[in-house]
Amino acid sequence: MDDTTSHHLPIQIDWETERGTSRTVLTTHLWSAPPLRRESPIHDRAFAAFRDLKADYARFLPFWTHPRLSVAQLERPTEESTNWDFSLLDPIVEDFMAASEGRPVVGNFATIPAWMFDTPEPVTYGDDPDEDNWAYETGHRLHDESTVEIAEYFHRVASWYIAGGFTDERGRRHESGHRHRFDYWEVLCEPDVGHQLSPQTYTRLYDEVVKRVRRLDPDMRFIGLSLAMMELNPEYLWYFLDPANHEDGIPLDAFSYHFYACPDVVNPMGSEGNPPFEEWRGAIFGQVEAFLDKVKLIESLKNRLSPDTKTFINEVGTFAPDVMNPKPDIPADYWALSGAAISYLWSRLLEQGIELVGIAEFIGYAGMIPGTSLLDWETGEPNARYHCAKLLIDNFGVGDRFFDATVGDGMAPDQAVHARGFITADGRRKLLLVNKFDTSTTVILPSATATATVSMVDTTTGARPPIPTPVGSELTLGAYATAVVTLD
Numbered sequence: 001m002d003d004t005t006s007h008h009l010p011i012q013i014d015w016e017t018e019r020g021t022s023r024t025v026l027t028t029h030l031w032s033a034p035p036l037r038r039e040s041p042i043h044d045r046a047f048a049a050f051r052d053l054k055a056d057y058a059r060f061l062p063f064w065t066h067p068r069l070s071v072a073q074l075e076r077p078t079e080e081s082t083n084w085d086f087s088l089l090d091p092i093v094e095d096f097m098a099a100s101e102g103r104p105v106v107g108n109f110a111t112i113p114a115w116m117f118d119t120p121e122p123v124t125y126g127d128d129p130d131e132d133n134w135a136y137e138t139g140h141r142l143h144d145e146s147t148v149e150i151a152e153y154f155h156r157v158a159s160w161y162i163a164g165g166f167t168d169e170r171g172r173r174h175e176s177g178h179r180h181r182f183d184y185w186e187v188l189c190e191p192d193v194g195h196q197l198s199p200q201t202y203t204r205l206y207d208e209v210v211k212r213v214r215r216l217d218p219d220m221r222f223i224g225l226s227l228a229m230m231e232l233n234p235e236y237l238w239y240f241l242d243p244a245n246h247e248d249g250i251p252l253d254a255f256s257y258h259f260y261a262c263p264d265v266v267n268p269m270g271s272e273g274n275p276p277f278e279e280w281r282g283a284i285f286g287q288v289e290a291f292l293d294k295v296k297l298i299e300s301l302k303n304r305l306s307p308d309t310k311t312f313i314n315e316v317g318t319f320a321p322d323v324m325n326p327k328p329d330i331p332a333d334y335w336a337l338s339g340a341a342i343s344y345l346w347s348r349l350l351e352q353g354i355e356l357v358g359i360a361e362f363i364g365y366a367g368m369i370p371g372t373s374l375l376d377w378e379t380g381e382p383n384a385r386y387h388c389a390k391l392l393i394d395n396f397g398v399g400d401r402f403f404d405a406t407v408g409d410g411m412a413p414d415q416a417v418h419a420r421g422f423i424t425a426d427g428r429r430k431l432l433l434v435n436k437f438d439t440s441t442t443v444i445l446p447s448a449t450a451t452a453t454v455s456m457v458d459t460t461t462g463a464r465p466p467i468p469t470p471v472g473s474e475l476t477l478g479a480y481a482t483a484v485v486t487l488d
Contacts, residue, residue, distance in 0.1 A: 192236060261285075
């Protein structure tokens with residue numbers, strides 16, 4: 001560890017040189033997780049936390065691991081029945097929309113019914129809606145290679161929630177009474193894994209979906225790609241972002257991709273053999289730095305092919321190494337470490353003008369990628385990751401001007417502590433500080449008024465929300481601290 005963490009590090013902010021103006025919305029996504037069902041003991045507390053977060057453009061994502069909670073037509077239509085059933089999905093959608101309290105939201109009803117793919121054997125699903133089914137997203141060959149069948153399915157799902165209902169394949173009307181509004185509609189989630197659609201097939205499907213769904217709301221915009229790992233097949237970016245590969249008039253409003261940092265996964269189902277926690281910090285922050293370089297390359301490509309298309313990195317997060325362990329061994333300090341890593345990443349992405357960053361994810365749980373959760377899945381109470389997200393959402397936003405800050409002697413300003421100055425849209429001067437290490441560090445603050453305060457999340461705050469506290473010329477940052485200093 002660098003020995004500068006044992007010294008008092010002076011911080012200087014160059015208020016005369018504006019680095020940029022923020023274009024970045026910070027948000028999260030909520031999926032159709034069993035703990036969010038109304039039958040769940042944590043339902044009320046979880047949605048209260050979601051409401052309190054007050055995140056614009058939160059993304060609703062029915063995920064394929066729970067087909068009964070995400071697929072509205074689990075069986076192929078017959079001459080007698082079309083098998084539409086929204087009874088389990090509707091309550092989660094309604095609770096999401098209610099907790100959003102009229103703020104703009106993103107819809108991504110991404111799961112394609114398994115029967116729309118040609119598979120050696122029919123894909124099965126259990127009767128228990130809470131049961132994980134990682135085998136549901138199976139098959140690579142579309143039953144209808146024109147993609148019209150899938151597009152018609154998504155049009156009916158969108159019509160159910162936006163237009164009050166739809167007419168099914170046999171001409172029967174289904175009334176929902178819903179008149180929800182989604183500011184964006186995202187087409188699929190991570191088509192590069194799971195079904196592994198080709199860039200050409202995905203782009204054709206995107207066009208078919210957009211042609212139909214846009215009729216429901218001419219003001220709604222669309223998001224494409226939603227890639228899990230863009231390095232698996234960069235052709236997705238080259239092909240999808242080229243307007244020449246789309247039908248005339250199809251908008252390319254935004255494209256999205258994801259990033260998760262994780263220490264080496266030795267034994268994803270259990271903690272035995274996983275690297276010691278002391279090694280997690282280096283792996284996570286190292287992967288964050290590498291990702292920032294990838295973002296630069298992607299932005300240069302996007303700016304060449306489709307410069308008016310917005311970039312949404314709508315899933316950023318970290319994993320604990322035992323990704324799928326039903327009894328995860330996650331150290332208590334991990335949550336502050338993860339919060340610090342994501343806070344640092346968000347600050348650095350401001351420099352590149354990314355329009356949206358989504359902290360993933362609102363809830364995970366034991367056996368279901370628990371390290372991504374913003375909540376304690378047993379109690380529904382917010383954890384340190386949640387409090388970091390809320391700290392940033394409450395203090396910063398689009399239109400803030402931001403400024404570089406120097407920490408220590410300026411030779412390696414981000415080695416231990418990351419700092420950035422802000423003048424917020426309402427004219428207040430603020431300072432973001434992120435301690436990247438597991439020991440406390442004292443910094444000397446730039447001049448502040450007598451009313452200066454600090455709000456901080458670190459390894460000692462646990463599940464408690466940060467409380468604004470008066471601060472003088474010196475501030476001790478706790479291990480893996482994310483702190484916001486309001487200077488005046």
